[in-house]
Amino acid sequence: MTSPALPRKSLHITAAAVPLAGWTAHTIVLHRRLAAAQRNLLTGTLRREPFLTRAQRILERHPHDTIVILADADHFKTLNDTFGHAAGDIALAAIGARLTEWAGKRGAVGRLGGDEFAALTRVRPRHQALRLEHLAVLLAQPLSYDDEQLPLAVSAGAATQGTVGSRDLAVLMRAADAAMYEGKHQGVVVQARPHHAQARSVNGRREGRPGTHARPTSAAA
Incomplete structure (x- = not known):
């Protein structure tokens, strides 16, 4: 017995979430790099x-x-x-x-x-x-x-x-x-x-x- 197809609206939401999640991770990495660039590596200050x-x-x-x-x-x-x-x-x-x-x-x-x-x-x-x-x-x-x-x-x-x-x-x-x-x-x-x-x-x-x-x-x- 085949599973019922997902509603079209759900498919659109799932597809949109993939690039959004990728962008969020990219933004987190950028923020971390910016924070690290503001600090002295030896002392952490x-x-x-x-x-x-x-x-x-x-x-x-x-x-x-x-x-x-x-x-x-x-x-x-x-x-x-x-x-x-x-x-x-x-x-x-x-x-x-x-x-x-x-x-x-x-x-x-x-x-x-x-x-x-x-x-x-x-x-x-x-x-x-x-x-x-x-x-x-x-x-x-x-x-x-x-x-x-x-x-x-x-x-x-x-x-x-x-x-x-x-x-x-x-x-x-x-x-x-x-x-x-x-x-x-x-x-x-x-x-x-x-x-x-x-x-x-x-x-x-x-x-x-x-x-x-x-x-x-x-x-x-």
Whole structure:
């Protein structure tokens, strides 16, 4: 006994579903590739431009509850030269992972280049001091490599609208960067103050950082 034929309308729906399913899968793949392209492969953190875009969005929506962090490794070249580049990569990945853990789903973390990182997250002002203490503890955790302890130390600076007096992302990043440099090797997260926002910069980076070349007429951007 032959099965009854499917209604013509059902056949049309089934035929249409095949290319639709293929297009959906193609779109998912494209989205995944785009997301991967926005991230640094070694650390899993956002690249500079995607980070700045997300950070700006968070800051605009929550200007009073946002902390901006600048961090980099202390004596990173010495670590690389002593233990090798594989150890250096592990150290960078660890810094990225620790900042990501601290920032959580409400925040963003980016690798700006080399051993320089930036992070941003939402924290109510009354909890900010405690969260910065937590960050200092996270960054100071020992890191094992090849049955040895890597001498990894990270300096960090923090800036908020309440302590710097600005909600401009570039100003907050510059202030956090200057505070970090001021507190190098102290093992604490240094809170930026208004004067840190006046630090001289070259092409958006603190004057004196590797790769910057100060000009006599440079002014704080």
